[in-house]
Amino acid sequence: MPNLILLHGALGHSDIFNPYLGTLSQYFTVHTPLFSGHGETEIPAEGINTEKYTEELTLYCKENNLTDVFLFGHSMGGYVALCYAMKNPENINSIITLGTKFDWTEEQALKESKMLNPDAILEKVPKYAQLLESQHGQKWKQLLPAIADLMVDLGKNPPLKNNLTEIQIPVQIMVGDQDNMVTIEESMDVYRNLPNAKLAVLPNTKHPMDKVRPSLLLDVMKDFWNLS
Template structure:
């Protein structure tokens, strides 16, 4: 079976992908990992960055003796996957991104960072605060959020995936987004699709940004369609 690595999004953890991993287990060798400072892992002193998370993936692949993998990346996980593919093209066979934000500027970063306020979250959506606390224990989820906000501000100043960088990525890429995603626009997704040399575009109807709102069976189906469609053109 093919190796499939699932990458979680910002504020997420490997546990958020457990239902999808279970659904796909009969069709792939499925792997998940927690990025540094997520899922209870120690918070890195140097802060979060796309480069750090890509290094986490490389180290995980080395540890599990994975020569190359297909990658499904949700939100930030898709961004990390594409960065990894550009830096280490021989390690990535294909990428399926879902709800990945491509258009980073200081203005868009500021908009996202405004939503990452632990005090407001505890006040207005305490259930989400509880989920984050459980997801990242024994680490402080508020610190996870602050470090995520810092990373987003850095992306706003210096995006890792410019149109030029995307144009170098030769692997097959499925770029997917929900038509009701309030964090990722259709326009930025379509632009990324056009910048990638070997990409396909998938717009999911009546679909919002949160991963848990998307039926696992739908994701399983789309991932299988994508990997099947490219199987004949990829090396064994």
């Protein structure tokens, strides 16, 4: 069976893909690795950035002898998938991204990173704080500033900017019509700059992976990957 890697977003967890595993495992050998700092994995001493996560994906594919890989990435996972494709085009079959933010500027990154304040989250959205603790343990408070640093780094040095034309493999860019972090316009702009891309706007869909209807997403996956 071909190999499919599902990549979670920043502050996400591979268990968000559980509703999809039953269907996708009919067509693929499915892999759900965790990026460092997430789940029970340690936050790297040198910090977190997209280059670090791209290296982790590269290492995962090498260690598991994965070639001709199918990739799905939610949010940051989609960004890392495309960074990996830039460096390892011969190893990828195709990519689907969902809710991936591409329009990173320093101003935008600082704005987003300021929202990752542990004390503010505890006070204003305690349910989200509980979710983060259940997924990442007590270190969730350290993971937030590490991800904030990743965002600031992206704002200063967005690796995909001006390099999208290098990615020749088939890519499906997806965004929810109610995503409050990613605009349809920036998704469309990336779609137009990728040489071999399709674009899908999911109706009545917000940014978080657990707000996406599995039946809807699976239908788009099946269509793009010609699964029957």
